[in-house]
Amino acid sequence: MEQQEQQSINPPLGNEQAKKLLYQMLLIRKFEEKSAEMYTQEKIRGFLHLYVGEEAVAVGVMQALRPEDNVLCTYREHGHALVRGLKPGVIMAEMYGRQEGCSRGRGGSMHLFDAKTKFYGGNAIVAGHLAMAVGMALADKKMKRDQLTCCFFGEGAMAEGAFHEAMNLAALWQVPVLFLCENNLYAMGTALRYTHAQTNLELKGAAFGIDSSTVDGMDLLAVIKAANTAVAAIRKTGKPHFLVCNTYRFRAHSMFDAELYRDKSEVEEWKKRDPIPGYFNYLLQQQILTDVDFKKIEGQVELEVKQAVDFAETCSLEPVEELTKYTYSEKQD
Numbered sequence: 510m511e512q513q514e515q516q517s518i519n520p521p522l523g524n525e526q527a528k529k530l531l532y533q534m535l536l537i538r539k540f541e542e543k544s545a546e547m548y549t550q551e552k553i554r555g556f557l558h559l560y561v562g563e564e565a566v567a568v569g570v571m572q573a574l575r576p577e578d579n580v581l582c583t584y585r586e587h588g589h590a591l592v593r594g595l596k597p598g599v600i601m602a603e604m605y606g607r608q609e610g611c612s613r614g615r616g617g618s619m620h621l622f623d624a625k626t627k628f629y630g631g632n633a634i635v636a637g638h639l640a641m642a643v644g645m646a647l648a649d650k651k652m653k654r655d656q657l658t659c660c661f662f663g664e665g666a667m668a669e670g671a672f673h674e675a676m677n678l679a680a681l682w683q684v685p686v687l688f689l690c691e692n693n694l695y696a697m698g699t700a701l702r703y704t705h706a707q708t709n710l711e712l713k714g715a716a717f718g719i720d721s722s723t724v725d726g727m728d729l730l731a732v733i734k735a736a737n738t739a740v741a742a743i744r745k746t747g748k749p750h751f752l753v754c755n756t757y758r759f760r761a762h763s764m765f766d767a768e769l770y771r772d773k774s775e776v777e778e779w780k781k782r783d784p785i786p787g788y789f790n791y792l793l794q795q796q797i798l799t800d801v802d803f804k805k806i807e808g809q810v811e812l813e814v815k816q817a818v819d820f821a822e823t824c825s826l827e828p829v830e831e832l833t834k835y836t837y838s839e840k841q842d
């Protein structure tokens with residue numbers, strides 16, 4: 510494993526925080542691997558987009574948020590939902606299409622939603638949720654609520670008109686949004702350089718007069734530092750910030766992707782920068798955690814993922830007569 514150049518953060522990580530972050534990264538990784546397995550067994554149907562390789566972004570950014578902040582994500586959102594506090598079993602049940610799932614099994618993998626934790630999707634329309642994020646932040650500003658909206662999206666969303674409209678209005682209205690670009694270099698099978706005339710993505714935020722920054726999204730500590738700085742600035746000024754996290758997905762775009770658009774060697778190169786061993790090596794060097802701690806946390810995570818599957822297996826399908834409930838077509842008596 511190549512050593513990553515790790516950033517230091519201030520204040521330095523305490524033992525408990527270090528364990529929690531490692532736990533979250535491993536939970537995402539193992540939950541995703543198990544999801545792929547369950548998909549292959551046809552327990553999970555429909556679309557499935559995995560986040561393996563990108564864990565440092567969700568974990569590093571989410572720790573900067575407060576429970577009252579709004580969170581919006583793309584369809585690659587299982588990891589964000591887990592870190593936000595949705596129960597793994599409830600997410601797995603949702604992917605199984607069961608009524609005990611967070612969206613009653615009606616949304617599936619791409620539409621995880623939980624109003625209690627202010628987790629507003631799971632949005633399948635690329636860039637569609639950026640306008641929603643600006644609206645939510647505008648409402649908070651008008652109501653004088655001291656909270657921000659964090660909106661995760663891929664660099665593919667930046668080629669959509671909705672991105673430019675949302676950025677423009679956020680800058681015009683000066684609303685507290687953290688626009689969080691997860692730049693994994695590919696939008697499905699299309700490389701960044703084929704869709705963006707300007708591949709320095711940060712400049713696109715700056716073009717709207719929005720404070721913008723870029724960080725190595727494979728380095729958890731660097732993401733924490735950048736996210737904390739951006740979030741502190743938003744809370745202080747009420748203005749938007751655009752943060753680009755450069756990352757990479759180790760797996761295919763979705764379960765239906767032959768990956769003909771990139772060389773296996775490229776993927777292997779990026780795997781050398783896997784954020785989990787990168788972070789753990791830092792913890793070892795700093796003598797914050799030991800190999801024994803790692804094994805213990807890994808064991809806890811594996812148990813939690815197994816319990817999530819066991820739970821989903823016991824859950825039930827919604828009865829047919831209830832299917833029109835909670836929809837616009839519901840008959841009012």
Ligand SMILES: Cc1ncc(C[n+]2csc(CCOP(=O)(O)OP(=O)(O)O)c2C)c(N)n1
Pocket residue numbers: 583585633634635636662663664665666667691693695696697762
């Ligand atoms: C408006 C819209 N156009 C096209 C699609 C089909 N589509 C699904 S995922 C995707 C790629 C998006 O890539 P990116 O935003 O970089 O996110 P990533 O999948 O890499 O996380 C596209 C084009 C869609 N869902 N919505």
